[in-house]
Amino acid sequence: MPVIKFENVKKSYQDKFSALRGVTLVIEPGEFVSIVGKSGAGKTTLVKMIYAEIFPDEGKVFYGERSTDEIKKKWLPFYRRNFGTVFQDFKLLPHKTVFENVAYAAEILGKTNEEIEEEIPKILAVFGLLEKGDKYPNQISGGEQQRVSMARALVNRPDVIIADEPTGNLDPVSSLEIMKLLLKINSMGTTVVLATHDNDIVNMANKRVITLDSGKVVSDQNPGKYLL
Numbered sequence: 001m002p003v004i005k006f007e008n009v010k011k012s013y014q015d016k017f018s019a020l021r022g023v024t025l026v027i028e029p030g031e032f033v034s035i036v037g038k039s040g041a042g043k044t045t046l047v048k049m050i051y052a053e054i055f056p057d058e059g060k061v062f063y064g065e066r067s068t069d070e071i072k073k074k075w076l077p078f079y080r081r082n083f084g085t086v087f088q089d090f091k092l093l094p095h096k097t098v099f100e101n102v103a104y105a106a107e108i109l110g111k112t113n114e115e116i117e118e119e120i121p122k123i124l125a126v127f128g129l130l131e132k133g134d135k136y137p138n139q140i141s142g143g144e145q146q147r148v149s150m151a152r153a154l155v156n157r158p159d160v161i162i163a164d165e166p167t168g169n170l171d172p173v174s175s176l177e178i179m180k181l182l183l184k185i186n187s188m189g190t191t192v193v194l195a196t197h198d199n200d201i202v203n204m205a206n207k208r209v210i211t212l213d214s215g216k217v218v219s220d221q222n223p224g225k226y227l228l
Contacts, residue, residue: 002026009059019045021215032186034202035195036226037212043195047162051083084153084161088168090145092137098148099133105155127151143174160191202226
């Protein structure tokens with residue numbers, strides 16, 4: 001069964017701009033899929049629909065057998081635990097240390113202090129952050145901040161990682177590091193959906209590439225390339 005499915009999804013905003021126009025696609029468990037296209041192509045709208053931050057005007061988005069339009073508002077936080085999200089601007093809490101930023105996600109999930117003290121160092125070690133645990137976000141590099149964001153996204157062991165322009169604020173070396181980590185996460189069985197316009201990291205991955213243009217899927221290749 002597909003982990004994610006879009007059926008003829010359409011979405012317009014108040015200015016009548018059509019962000020998505022009849023998108024149909026399937027993502028299987030364990031896939032690594034890059035959603036690519038120029039600015040305004042509809043990438044962010046598409047990925048936000050997966051974790052039900054945005055809903056279609058027409059059509060349906062499924063996670064497994066469940067359509068997002070069937071989820072009651074009070075259950076949305078529980079639905080979203082199936083996904084780990086990584087963003088361009090990191091979204092770290094500035095007054096919490098690296099350890100506390102990652103631990104905070106575990107606290108929200110109801111983990112005990114004992115579980116947090118045992119699990120968080122292991123997660124930080126995976127991302128090369130164990131020695132940075134007592135640092136604050138403004139004391140580490142942009143690449144390290146994004147690794148903290150990724151570590152936090154993996155706390156609940158989600159089925160799907162959604163990375164929306166995760167390298168947008170990073171230099172080429174840090175971008176390469178983040179891409180390698182996403183591929184490592186995928187190799188452990190986690191589905192990865194990457195939205196980006198960075199053709200270098202997409203082509204390095206050599207995975208499936210879905211290209212959007214003006215809200216439509218114009219190409220779906222596995223493996224694929226993205227050329228600006």
